[in-house]
Amino acid sequence: MDVTFTADASLGRLVADLGAAGRKATLAAHAVMAKAAVNIKDGMRQDFSGHNHAPAIPRAINYTQTGLAIEVGVDKSGPQGGLGNLLAFGSSNNAAVVDHTAAMRRELPTLEKWLGEVGMESLG
Amino acid sequence: MRQVVEDAATLVASAVGSAWTVYKYAVPEAPTYPYVWLYSNTGQAASVDLANTPTMRDVTLWVVATADGDPQQAAQQAAWGAEKAQAALVGSRPYGWRPEHLSTQPPSRNDTLPDRTVFFAVDMYGITKHA
Numbered sequence: 001m002d003v004t005f006t007a008d009a010s011l012g013r014l015v016a017d018l019g020a021a022g023r024k025a026t027l028a029a030h031a032v033m034a035k036a037a038v039n040i041k042d043g044m045r046q047d048f049s050g051h052n053h054a055p056a057i058p059r060a061i062n063y064t065q066t067g068l069a070i071e072v073g074v075d076k077s078g079p080q081g082g083l084g085n086l087l088a089f090g091s092s093n094n095a096a097v098v099d100h101t102a103a104m105r106r107e108l109p110t111l112e113k114w115l116g117e118v119g120m121e122s123l124g
Numbered sequence: 125m126r127q128v129v130e131d132a133a134t135l136v137a138s139a140v141g142s143a144w145t146v147y148k149y150a151v152p153e154a155p156t157y158p159y160v161w162l163y164s165n166t167g168q169a170a171s172v173d174l175a176n177t178p179t180m181r182d183v184t185l186w187v188v189a190t191a192d193g194d195p196q197q198a199a200q201q202a203a204w205g206a207e208k209a210q211a212a213l214v215g216s217r218p219y220g221w222r223p224e225h226l227s228t229q230p231p232s233r234n235d236t237l238p239d240r241t242v243f244f245a246v247d248m249y250g251i252t253k254h255a
Contacts, residue, residue, distance in 0.1 A: 095186065
């Protein structure tokens, strides 16, 4: 079992690989990934909060789930979503103001723990 | 976590060579192009033991490679600087930490500088080191 993490363009992506796990384990892992997506979305909204020039951007942060892959980040069409890249990456002379990968990395240990539980149950 | 910036800047400076300026923490009002700029946050407390003792810090390092001039050349030069910095940082461990490449943004134009054509590429690295 493995979880891969990638991030770009103010989006983060987590993909779980359960190998040859059965349908029951896959369904359970789907629920675990959904819960992680909600937690990361909430954490990312918190991290993007409190900026004077982008007070609405937390509401532009959302997630999608496709199977065991989740993608959490700033929706450019959401309120002030166009500022996501600037806040996360800065520019050539202005520093970034938020680490858009932090919420996802904070969630990783919990996600790995619960996916481990799913894996163990599928063996038992 | 200024030491991370200092150490990373040393690695990157040797990779990009003397034709590039390396700035730490901030870019001056009139920078010398091309340049690589490194800065970090202070990081979050982290633990690697079963007792959950926060003996480590997770630090995020931003590396910005910037070039000016003809758009085609400036974008390519910024990409070159970003690639060199990445090669120097990822996989090396001379200071006891090994950066994890977290995120990347391709060379894009800084439209807030109307008197110059400037392209910059940004990469983010995660570093876990002793607090």
